[in-house]
Amino acid sequence: MNNSEKYMKLEDEYTLQTYARFPIVIEKGEGVYVTDADGKRYLDFAAGIAVYALGYGNREFNEALKKQIDLCIHTSNLYYNEPASLAAKAFCEVSGMDRVFFTNSGTEAIEGAVKSALKYAFSGDKKDDHEIIAFDHSFHGRSLGALSVTGNPHYREGYTPWEGRVKFAVYNDLESVKALVNDRTCAVIMETVQGEGGIHPADPDFIKGVRKLCDEKGLLLILDEIQCGLGRTGSMFAFEDYGVRPDILTSAKALGCGIPVGAFAMTQKVADRSLKVGDHGSTYGGNPLACAAVCEVLNLFEKTDIVSHVKSLTPVLEEALDGIAKKYPGRIKERRGKGFMQALEFTAPVADVIKKAQQEGLLIISAGANVLRLLPPLVIEKEHINEMKNILDKVISAD
Ligand SMILES: Cc1ncc(COP(=O)(O)O)c(C=O)c1O
Missing domain, CATH: 3.90.1150.10 (Aspartate Aminotransferase, domain 1)
Structure with missing residues (x-):
């Protein structure tokens, strides 16, 4: 053997x-x-x-991690830590978002993004039955929340806790999205380029149309750039290429280049009406080691x-x-x-x-x-x- x-x-x-x-x-x-x-x-x-x-x-990346390991790996979110502050500033600057929450995975970033959208809607009308539009063939993760917005029956079968509150439209078909909007819809979630579903980039007219629809109807646009973000498509974020901006953005994978870390980020307008003290948390999320990785990844992206x-x-x-x-x-x-x-x-x-x-x-x-x-x-x-x-x-x- x-x-x-x-x-x-x-x-x-x-x-x-x-x-x-x-x-x-x-x-x-x-x-x-x-x-x-x-x-x-x-x-x-x-x-x-x-x-x-x-x-x-990568030598510089590895050295940055080793340095942080010798200083402190974990603090909990009861206290501030330097790498998390620096990583938050760097991520917001690079993404154009105003506020970020660091998670341990892409799936958790999706959970946070969806919670943020639901809380935003709840803050407006105090109703607890808002709907989300997602897409066929999408993939957003394997937790129950993330599976609820994942449009592939292979992953969902047996676990569909939000049956009825998530509607699935056809990717790159704006009319199919419009047809699903009702007075309970609060957000549209989509990958800018569908990954697991077979590598399907959004058509420019489609994604611009979704953005316009969201603006007209007061819906939040959540762009999942966990797979397609951070340089992979030839732009820092794939949405930049289309001239659209999300209200909520998710990131992970390359964000830590191997260290488990994800992020969901939002505009100030969303943050003002969304998650507040006590609404969300994670023991490990944004810990110093993960955030030292984020800082060095973003630093090396810029430097090289x-x-x-x-x-x-x-x-x-x-x-x-x-x-x-x-x-x-x-x-x-x-x-x-x-x-x-x-x-x-x-x-x-x-x-x-x-x-x-x-x-x-x-x-x-x-x-x-x-x-x-x-x-x-x-x-x-x-x-x-x-x-x-x-x-x-x-x-x-x-x-
Ligand atoms: C677009 C997209 N969203 C979410 C996820 C889930 O991320 P993770 O596996 O880090 O939880 C993935 C993973 O492949 C993904 O490709």
Whole structure:
């Protein structure tokens, strides 16, 4: 039994079997490569599901974390701490929001965002039965609240506590949103680019139309940028590209580049009528270690101008993927995406392509059965795109 088999066996024996894991035990990473427990190296075009924006083993990031560990990891929210204050200022400045609450995950950011919207509406009319419009094929997390606004029956089945109070519209179909608005609707929640649902960017007219509708009807627009935010689409936040601004924004994943942290943030107008002292809290949320990570991530984003790097390299990635799509027209329906959030939609399930790519030393993932999803670290260079392309080409041509 090799090392990998040893650890896989332990997990199989002792953990709740909720994950259909790939048979790879990742031990360490460097740049855009990871190495497994038996020394096999992989080019990582999944980045821990859009987390490792800065790549693995970034020295400055690691040093910032080590420094904070030696100072203090946790304070609780009974007291102030320096990294949380600095991270709050940095996040608000970079997102254009006025107030932020730090969470431990994306799911918790969604919980907070939805609670904020409900409280905002409640403060207005003292009614407790407000509705939210969400979208088919959306994904917002696995807690009961986040599942309530997640539009994929696969995740929801068996747990739909808000049945009736969340209505699902069709993404990129403004009329379907308009048709669901009634006098109890208080908010619309959407991913600016749908991730798990198959990588679907919002159409510019659609998202602008939703913004206008929200303004006209007095609804809050919650944009979930947990997967698509923080440079991934070639803008700091994907909404910037569309010229719209949310009332409430959620973030996570790349925000901590591996340290578990999320955030929901809002405009002052929402904050004035929303969560107040005692309305929300978290023991770990915004702890000094997590916030030191946020500070350093945002600092390195600015220092390295990583967003411009994504923007300038996007045509290279798109050209590589277009080339593959063109070469296998019978098997690949289309390439779509924005920046470093790309998909190849196949005509059949991609599980085998993913497995064979792993054997050839490339990590890629899916977004639905037929969709291959590519979410590389934002620090990839042309050579990595070429390497990915060659492996993918080899794997697809071998079938
Ligand atoms: C758009 C979106 N929202 C929310 C979540 C949930 O985030 P987390 O897994 O950190 O709880 C995810 C996770 O994939 C996501 O992609």
